[in-house]
Amino acid sequence: MSKELINLKDIVMTFDGEDILKSINLTVKDEEFLTLLGPSGCGKTTTLRIIGGFLTPTSGDVYFDGKRINDLPPYKRNVNTVFQKYALFPHLNVYENIAFGLRLKKVKEPEVKARVEKMLKMVNLEGFEKRSPELLSGGQQQRVAIARALINHPKVLLLDEPLGALDLKLRKEMQLELKKIQRQLGITFIYVTHDQEEALTMSDTVVVMNGGLIQQIGTPQDIYNEPANAFVADFIGASNIIDGVMVRDFTVDFMGHRFECVDKGFAENEPIDVVIRPEDFKLVKPEEGMLSGRVESVIFKGVHYESCVRVGERDLLVHSTVCEPVGSEVGLSVIPFDIHIMHKSTDPASQAFHYDEEGQEDET
């Protein structure tokens, strides 16, 4: 791929004695769509704000195009931001909001007009020039914010949960549109979200963060299929995470059974976590399964049924197109390829994630 554009080296950020970022090392390549994904308080917005220049890291360095820019104020960085809740200027109309950056550079009016019109066209807001941003819908405000940030031709666009305030349908539309704009302009997008689906849909690279640490960096496929630890596995879609022991290469014990798997390189008899995606279990007759249990509950989810199967002391989540009635005995089978083995970690940040009710709050 293309060259490195932004480099974060050992970034530590401390607020009031609390470590928000513990040691962040991250490389952002030119023209890539990179997503910082994680629950509220994981440090993703802080990382974004350090790149934007709104925060100076407690220690560590920020490089942009090879130059150290720790102390460069935001207005001197070739980076623009689409803010959470957009931060449109309420005293200016749409046109003047978008033209803001050009006015500062004392660009001549005809050019301002041409460029603003081009931007409005790009975000499908022609004819809204004279409107006050307060009279626009959330989606329209969003487009204005994007146009305002892009008119300065930044090398990098930072987006801080930009779709958080939109409803589901609009969010899906805007996801596609953002991706389209990014490809069209060929600039780097750094995108912050707590929505794993959004991250997987749009990104070239996903950076999963928790507890001020990067948990995994990879393509959406990597992140989903080969989660690095229990946290990532659990945060990216629902997962069954089971304690197990790696007997030797390609052989693992869990839930009282021995399984064949495709992983190797673990110590003999090392305690590990086993991750199995709910859709990777197959519901079979009790006598045909590798595991057997009783169906505790079934929920119809449209595309599939989500069943909860009790095997011994544990409940396993199973997605399946067949529906076995509650109370019936079933067998479960899984192919070796779908058994993911992960090192057990002592770091609490990499433990399985549990959504709390207010997991979507703003963070500092």
Added chain:
Amino acid sequence: MKSFWKAFKGIYSILIFIFLYAPIVVLMVYSFNANKSRGSWGGFSLKWYAKLFSNADILDALKNTLIITALAAIIATIIGTVSAIGIHYMGTRMKSLFLNVNYLPVMNPDIVTGISLLLLFLFLGIKLGYVSLLLAHITFNIPYVIISVLPKLRQMNTHTLEAAMDLGAPPITAFMKAVLPEIWPGVITGFLLAITMSIDDFVISFFTTGPGINTLSIYIYSQAKKGIKPEINALSAIMFIVVLVLLLIVNRRDTADERKESKKVQHRRMN
């Protein structure tokens, strides 16, 4: 550039601070001056304080001020709260008419409110004195109570009262149990606002009081017009300290409330 701005900020704040406090400090210092004239320092003395407290006129004015303030604030808070609720449930047109009338005493210069009430009292044949003074204070206090209570009503869930009645509470009980607790902070704010408006008022009182009935403000005015009186210095010093202490208490209470609030939020967040 940065350090220049920092220095400017500091110096500027200090200068404004001095400007605001110098006169008060001067008054307080002079209140301990044994000499009557300001030209010379005659040594430390508490005699003006002694004189102040043996001055029947001042004590009388103080008594009047406190009585009028307390009565006016209590009556205005009750009337204001009740009518705010009425206004809240009005139709738009009625409401805006009501609010506009309500705003008149707030927007009108005090002197106009004062003389208009004077004219009214003379017209109705109400003797100028305690009663007229009290009525005037109630009149200019109510709008502030309404202005404080209405936003709380607006914040309140529209269905709170209905829910209470739905659960079997008769209107009055529903109001007491469901609505009043919700708007209570606004009622208290209105009450405190009424107290400060009343205590501080001079202009309206000046026009609506009768012979021989002084409030502190009126007394100070009549004395100040005659020139400087050292007793007034002592009075200023005491009033400043009282205001300071009261505000500190109110402030402390506010921040304590805020802390409690934020703790509650945190607690909720943890669960």
Added chain:
Amino acid sequence: MKLKKAPLLSLPYAVFALIFIVAPLILILFYSITFDQELDNGTVFTIPAETVVTVDGKDYQMKEDTGAALDGVLSFALREGPVLSSSAGDVTLESAASAKVADSTTVRDEEIGNFLLIRSNNKNHAKQITLRNFFRFFDKNNPQYFKTLLRSLYLALVSTVICLILGYPMAFILSRLPSRVRSTLTFLFILPMWMNFLLRTYAWMTILENTGLVNSLLKLLGLPTVSLMYSQGAVILGMVYNFLPFMILPIYNQLIRIDASLINASDDLGANKVQTFLRVVFPLSFPGVMSGITMTFMPAVTTFVISKLLGGGQNALIGDLIEQQFKTAGDWGFGSAISVIVMILMLLAMSFVSRYERQSYESGGVLN
């Protein structure tokens, strides 16, 4: 629904407001177009300042023993009929109907030179509906009243501008402080606002008067003393001192409501600190500036306390004029007319300002 009856809760206040808010204003309007002819017909006596008034066998000398003398004259007047009224503009008693003398509120005013005695036994009030009060105010041949209005507007305007120039930076500095220090400092800056208005003005008397602090210091340094009191400068100083917190507070409140993300956005889009201030912060604080201007200008125009205590007679403001009409001259009609003029001016100013304030409410949703 039972709630349909809820608006009835406002009924008592509706009645109250009708009597104590609406009716008084109607009365002012009514009096402003009324002229009491009786005033002209009264018989006028003058009691010179040094006169000894003998009432019920007791001698009182005007000026030295004014209070007692007044009481004497009053009771005499009540018994005999004549009514006291104003002298050459100085503070005295009011006139109107003789029976009302006892109710007169000006007995307190003891600083009295000459008296006029007006006999008005005639109880026939020949009230005339006329605009002559207004004509009198704008009379070209006697421009003193109109000049007083202009002087009030001028002094209030100067004070407001000074308050804005001093107050805006202060509000800005306060709003940029870390929140802990901010609340304490803001508290200190609004504390003087809670001090009695009269005492705050009075404080400046002790500093400015001929034997006051400034002159004492000058004397101490061997410099010639200066006369500071009873000048326009003193009035402006008094106004600025009294109303400065009212300028700082609304601007400060508006400034802290500005969402930090808007300032970040401006930085992000390439604005330096000065540009951000001029293009984002100041425009967004404008509603606060407007209400600061209102809260300073309005009371400054109509004050009569500051001008009385610091300005002396020659710097009388429109408020003094109104007060004089009611408290001493007893010309309610003219006083009412001036009040109506002031009221109209203030309402015009208000409607101008409220346009900006409404804007601030609208943007409030986004700013919060």
